[in-house]
Amino acid sequence: MNRKELNPGSSPQAAYGARLRRSREARGWKQEDLAARMEYSSTHVSAVETGRKLPTLRFSRSTDLAFGVGDTKDSFEREWAEIRNGSLLEGFPEYVGFEERAVEIRLFEIGLVPGLLQTPQYARALAQGEVQRGAITPEQAEERVSFLAERQSATTRSKPPMMLVVMDESCLRHQVGGAEVMAAQLQRLVDFAALPNTVLQVSPFDVGARRAFNLPVNLLTMADRSMVGYAESQAQGHLDRETTHVLSMLTAYHHLQAEALSQAASVAMIQVMKGTVP
The missing domain is CATH 3.30.870 (Endonuclease; Chain A)
Incomplete structure (x- = not known):
């Protein structure tokens, strides 16, 4: 299998993708399994995991629902907001x-x-x-x-x-x-x-x-x-x-x-x- 190795320290976007992959694999899910739960394509999930596509607010909220971490300090929406801090004003x-x-x-x-x-x-x-x-x-x-x-x-x-x-x-x-x-x-x-x-x-x-x-x-x-x-x-x-x-x-x-x-x-x-x- 062609598995792209990730460097979470290279950027906030890469850290997000690496965490997404870790969370998915910890549950024994394939990309197709996670994609079905999120109502996204497996191609889209793969692109976010490998840093080829930026996560969005909607994607992050769907991820939180799939993993059951919404409204917690570990939510993907919170991580998405932190990524945005690099290009959006505080608040x-x-x-x-x-x-x-x-x-x-x-x-x-x-x-x-x-x-x-x-x-x-x-x-x-x-x-x-x-x-x-x-x-x-x-x-x-x-x-x-x-x-x-x-x-x-x-x-x-x-x-x-x-x-x-x-x-x-x-x-x-x-x-x-x-x-x-x-x-x-x-x-x-x-x-x-x-x-x-x-x-x-x-x-x-x-x-x-x-x-x-x-x-x-x-x-x-x-x-x-x-x-x-x-x-x-x-x-x-x-x-x-x-x-x-x-x-x-x-x-x-x-x-x-x-x-x-x-x-x-x-x-x-x-x-x-x-x-x-x-």
């Missing part, structure tokens, strides 16, 4: 766990289209820009794009969350990936605004000092009506579940919406810009 993996269960999502973004609304081409152009600056590796860039796709899939589930998005005008004017990428991205925003569970608004430049936030902000409402706030700077992210703090952020978000353009006016602005993308 963000934990935030995503709440995001995919939220019944309402409120977003405010400056400079770039919010991740949940990005096209794959726009997201890939951003990731490649990070690679060119030496901030992340090509492998981390690909993981960011696939990770974003997983986040987006959670918003298109059978009962999708209500999504309220306010974008600073700079998000529309910041050119990413060239004319074709931007035109497709602007059309994606128009399509998003037409959905029954969404509201999209643009905060124009002339709002000036009345804009409620100077950093991107995410606010989640959970099924039990509790709320989670997440904000980030260039260097770090911060998850906040303290009711007093989050309600203060929600009040500021309401002020932001009041100052922003209506959805109709926002879509009209996007349509004009879509027609003028060089």
Whole structure:
């Protein structure tokens, strides 16, 4: 048999794969056995074990179910989150766990289209820009794009969350990936605004000092009506579940919406810009 020897010390990804193989073999399972329990192909399991494919959040949770280690310190989801720490801001993996269960999502973004609304081409152009600056590796860039796709899939589930998005005008004017990428991205925003569970608004430049936030902000409402706030700077992210703090952020978000353009006016602005993308 062609068995690839693993070096767990070579990278967090390799350590994850080696542990997956160890756990499987300790139970006397073949790759086909584990794959059947996880509802993945044996080829996919093999690729993760040997480090040829990065584990994802969904894969890790399926692994936890198969091995019965979910919600423990030994969970594969926890190890997956630690791998992500190399390319994602502190607090963000934990935030995503709440995001995919939220019944309402409120977003405010400056400079770039919010991740949940990005096209794959726009997201890939951003990731490649990070690679060119030496901030992340090509492998981390690909993981960011696939990770974003997983986040987006959670918003298109059978009962999708209500999504309220306010974008600073700079998000529309910041050119990413060239004319074709931007035109497709602007059309994606128009399509998003037409959905029954969404509201999209643009905060124009002339709002000036009345804009409620100077950093991107995410606010989640959970099924039990509790709320989670997440904000980030260039260097770090911060998850906040303290009711007093989050309600203060929600009040500021309401002020932001009041100052922003209506959805109709926002879509009209996007349509004009879509027609003028060089």
